[in-house]
Amino acid sequence: MTTTLEPSTQGTGTTTIVTRIRDRARETPSGVAMRSKEKGLWRETSWAEYWDDVLDVAHALLDLGVQRGDRVAIQSENRREWLVADLATVAVGGVTVGLYPTNPPAEVVHVLRDSGARVLVAEDQEQLDKALEVSGELPALEHLVYVEPRGVRGRYTEPRLLFWGDLLGRGRAHRAAHPGAVEQEMARTSSGDLMTLIYTSGTTGAPKGAMLTVGNCEATIAALTGPAGLLDPPAGPKDQSLSYLPLCHVAERIFTTWNNAATGIQVNFAESIDTVPENLREIQPTFFFAVPRIWEKLLANVQIKQSAASTLKRNAGNLGLALSAKVGRALEANGGAHTGGSRVLHGIAWVLVVRALRERLGLRRVRWAGCGAAPVSVDVLRFFMGLGVPVHEVYGMTENTASATANRPGRIRLGTVGEAHDSVELRIDEATGEVLTRGPATFAGYWNRPEATAETIDAEGWLHTGDVGVLEDGRLRITDRMKDIMITAGGKNVAPSEIENAVKVSPLIKECVVIGDRRPYLTALIGIEPDTVGDWAQKQRIAFTTYRDLTERDEVKAVVQGIVDEVNAGLNPVEQIKTFRLLPKLLDHEDGELTATQKVRRSALAERYSSLVESMYTGKGARS
Numbered sequence: 097m098t099t100t101l102e103p104s105t106q107g108t109g110t111t112t113i114v115t116r117i118r119d120r121a122r123e124t125p126s127g128v129a130m131r132s133k134e135k136g137l138w139r140e141t142s143w144a145e146y147w148d149d150v151l152d153v154a155h156a157l158l159d160l161g162v163q164r165g166d167r168v169a170i171q172s173e174n175r176r177e178w179l180v181a182d183l184a185t186v187a188v189g190g191v192t193v194g195l196y197p198t199n200p201p202a203e204v205v206h207v208l209r210d211s212g213a214r215v216l217v218a219e220d221q222e223q224l225d226k227a228l229e230v231s232g233e234l235p236a237l238e239h240l241v242y243v244e245p246r247g248v249r250g251r252y253t254e255p256r257l258l259f260w261g262d263l264l265g266r267g268r269a270h271r272a273a274h275p276g277a278v279e280q281e282m283a284r285t286s287s288g289d290l291m292t293l294i295y296t297s298g299t300t301g302a303p304k305g306a307m308l309t310v311g312n313c314e315a316t317i318a319a320l321t322g323p324a325g326l327l328d329p330p331a332g333p334k335d336q337s338l339s340y341l342p343l344c345h346v347a348e349r350i351f352t353t354w355n356n357a358a359t360g361i362q363v364n365f366a367e368s369i370d371t372v373p374e375n376l377r378e379i380q381p382t383f384f385f386a387v388p389r390i391w392e393k394l395l396a397n398v399q400i401k402q403s404a405a406s407t408l409k410r411n412a413g414n415l416g417l418a419l420s421a422k423v424g425r426a427l428e429a430n431g432g433a434h435t436g437g438s439r440v441l442h443g444i445a446w447v448l449v450v451r452a453l454r455e456r457l458g459l460r461r462v463r464w465a466g467c468g469a470a471p472v473s474v475d476v477l478r479f480f481m482g483l484g485v486p487v488h489e490v491y492g493m494t495e496n497t498a499s500a501t502a503n504r505p506g507r508i509r510l511g512t513v514g515e516a517h518d519s520v521e522l523r524i525d526e527a528t529g530e531v532l533t534r535g536p537a538t539f540a541g542y543w544n545r546p547e548a549t550a551e552t553i554d555a556e557g558w559l560h561t562g563d564v565g566v567l568e569d570g571r572l573r574i575t576d577r578m579k580d581i582m583i584t585a586g587g588k589n590v591a592p593s594e595i596e597n598a599v600k601v602s603p604l605i606k607e608c609v610v611i612g613d614r615r616p617y618l619t620a621l622i623g624i625e626p627d628t629v630g631d632w633a634q635k636q637r638i639a640f641t642t643y644r645d646l647t648e649r650d651e652v653k654a655v656v657q658g659i660v661d662e663v664n665a666g667l668n669p670v671e672q673i674k675t676f677r678l679l680p681k682l683l684d685h686e687d688g689e690l691t692a693t694q695k696v697r698r699s700a701l702a703e704r705y706s707s708l709v710e711s712m713y714t715g716k717g718a719r720s
Contacts, residue, residue, distance in 0.1 A: 194344025376458025
């Protein structure tokens with residue numbers, strides 16, 4: 097079954113991410129578009145080189161028989177070839193389908209089969225093997241392009257394989273024989289054309305392909321980079337960003353590919369997720385977006401380094417951080433803007449600790465920082481605000497192209513996700529409290545899922561987000577996901593995310609999953625942060641060997657109990673965690689405990705650790 101969109105108007109002159117790249121290549125051919133680290137050195141790619149590669153690959157796709165509406169899948173870490181393949185696909189009217197590099201074969205086969213992808217661009221042997229393992233279940237998949245030849249060339253006899261370098265050569269030959277063929281396809285593009293399928297994380301079922309159009313992309317670009325956008329002054333060619341979150345997620349696609357095309361910001365690709373701290377320090381970006389887990393990890397690293405410092409440095413650091421905490425509170429009260437007094441305090445804190453700290457974190461030059469994709473604790477945001485790095489919470493989802501609301505510079509209100517963009521209508525359903533949005537960024541529906549589409553977009557065009565929230569002076573505060581709201585056995589409604597975030601503020605805690613639906617009281621499954629708890633245990637001279645061994649130590653349980661007690665002190669009795677169990681292992685995507693975006697699959701976790709859960713409600717582990 098093929099999904100089609102409503103017919104759209106003639107596309108000549110339609111602005112797309114592809115025309116934006118083409119225009120930059122014409123206007124500033126030698127300007128830097130992106131950088132990648134190769135053999136220890138950062139290699140620059142100019143706009144002219146970028147556009148040249150896009151044209152070559154686009155011509156190659158035409159030579160492979162890719163037609164308007166065909167799907168081209170990409171499974172790779174963030175790198176230049178990801179963007180080139182994406183743009184080339186859009187240039188010929190194709191539809192990009194991104195896969196997470198961490199997707200196991202079962203998820204790879206689902207996405208490739210559901211989308212009907214004809215071409216897969218795989219980064220290396222690891223990603224290629226996943227596709228080959230399930231290729232017998234993928235009759236539509238005709239070509240498998242690999243970027244890295246190591247371990248592949250000369251080893252496989254699969255006739256569908258094609259090396260990236262050979263793909264470029266094929267494209268150059270087609271370009272010479274059919275000059276202007278790609279530009280002709282670009283001229284046919286209209287705002288209603290399907291541009292990409294972005295698969296949902298699948299926390300409650302099989303991932304669904306959200307259909308985003310050219311118009312959806314442009315509406316989001318306008319919302320984020322227009323006159324009422326995120327930055328003042330707007331981002332431009334002198335700005336730098338670091339690309340490290342998966343590019344198949346809508347947020348990273350916006351902040352890497354679309355922002356780069358729209359503003360000319362220079363994109364720097366992190367070597368890997370593990371090298372992000374090092375690459376941050378090297379690049380010192382001016383524009384930095386991160387999910388809550390990254391901000392929490394940065395804060396935890398500061399706390400660890402501070403506790404391990406010499407007495408003199410620790411005392412100076414504590415004084416500087418105390419001053420920055422005062423600055424944070426002053427800025428919070430003033431929407432993120434300095435007062436005369438806070439500016440003086442910030443100057444003193446800057447000399448004592450903040451300058452060196454921001455340098456070490458890689459945030460010295462940041463002029464816009466953002467956070468989204470999941471709830472984050474106000475305490476974490478307040479800390480960075482005190483360092484002079486106001487973190488702007490933004491809100492959106494794949495289904496509204498990740499552009500619904502944002503905290504604007506000088507108008508930040510911690511604990512909210514800000515105000516609706518000018519093009520977005522926002523309201524709260526009176527009966528359910530659900531957040532509803534409507535606007536040009538609302539997606540075209542789910543691929544091959546008309547029933548699911550009808551459940552998500554109502555007859556009046558309102559998108560039902562599945563989030564529960566309240567409006568406070570025009571600013572939106574998200575309280576939880578509708579499906580996560582718990583009703584205790586006593587009939588009390590409880591939103592678990594705020595409780596979980598309060599626990600995760602501690603640098604010793606990595607995961608906290610509150611349990612209590614239809615139960616007499618709340619409990620929690622808690623995962624410790626191995627680095628920080630391991631460091632603490634060594635200082636306490638507590639011997640341990642493995643992660644599991646660490647979780648079984650009474651001293652560790654006692655320190656976690658102290659964290660829980662501290663959180664409970666600020667909660668109503670019905671919201672308090674009465675008891676907890678430490679998870680015996682780190683949660684893992686391949687084990688089905690996390691989505692590819694590191695969101696906890698609550699139902700899978702409750703099932704996998706059912707014995708731990710039940711022990712908190714029965715026998716000696718139960719609380720009266």
